[in-house]
Amino acid sequence: MxxxxxxxxxxxxxxxxxxxxxxxxxxxxxxxxxxxxxxxxxxxxxxxxxxxxxxxxxxxxxxxxxxxxxLTVAEFARGSTYSSARLRLKHVQWFAVNHRPMNLTKDDAYQDILRMFHAGVEIMSNQTATRDILDVFKITQAIVKKKLQNIPTRKHLALDGWSSPNVMSILGIILTYVEDGQVKTLTLDAVRYV
Ligand SMILES: [Zn+2]
Structure with missing residues (x-):
């Protein structure tokens, strides 16, 4: 067999x-x-x-x-990795890491695409997306803090000030350090309203 x-x-x-x-x-x-x-x-x-x-x-x-x-709904659900929480986390990644506008969740064609993959999909509002991004930021902040504290070598900071197309002033912080014999960089983007 x-x-x-x-x-x-x-x-x-x-x-x-x-x-x-x-x-x-x-x-x-x-x-x-x-x-x-x-x-x-x-x-x-x-x-x-x-x-x-x-x-x-x-x-x-x-x-x-x-x-x-x-496919039946049950077969469809088995073939999908969808969960409400996972979709929300993917949206955080999409908006915050890949720089996509949060208004995309209101787009009816995009909503149709999501429903095509899962009929019962929960589509979050912009407000939920904003809260989720802040939550992930707080969790990540603690992890980055710990990471920085645990780097045994010297840390070098470089600052990169620039303006986005919507005239928002951005301060980028680039951290360079040595870990396991390799030069590594960590890029942190911080928004400053000037
Ligand atoms: Zn049969």
Whole structure:
């Protein structure tokens, strides 16, 4: 039964029953839902096309939705790593690290895309996104602080002042230090309203 991990096998009672038809040893796979139905194949044959046809196209337990090849909600959820918290964290990364505007969560086409992947998706407001970014900032701040305290070598600071296209003054802080024989840099961007 090595390699029998294709999803179609889950539809049948395992191990299969061994039968001999015209001198050929065969496996007979009985359907778990309709035990009067079965699919037979030669023991040396590893092809799953007949098993898949029964499990995903012809079994009477399937509804029309499934026979048309669309995924059920349960199947869909199993194939998705979505959780409300994970999406919120990904949005924080998108907005704060990749510099995307938070208004994107209001975009109806984007909302449709999210619902396409998970029908029950929770789409957060801009206010939630702002709070999440602040929360992640506070958590990260403590970690960065600890990281800086634990660097045993000298630390060199470089300052980089610049203006963003919306005339916001930004102060970038670049920290250089040596760790494990390698020169490393840590870039911290701080916004200053001047
Ligand atoms: Zn079946």
């Amino acid at each position: 090595k390699g029998w991990d294709a999803p179609c096998y889950a539809h049948f009672k395992l191990p299969p029953t061994i039968v001999v038809e015209q001198g050929i040893v065969k496996y007979r796979f009985y359907c778990l839902v309709h035990p009067d139905r079965y699919v037979t194949r030669a023991r040396h044959d590893d092809a799953t096309s007949n098993l898949r046809r029964h499990a995903f196209k012809e079994c009477p337990s399937l509804n029309e939705h499934q026979k048309s090849g669309q």
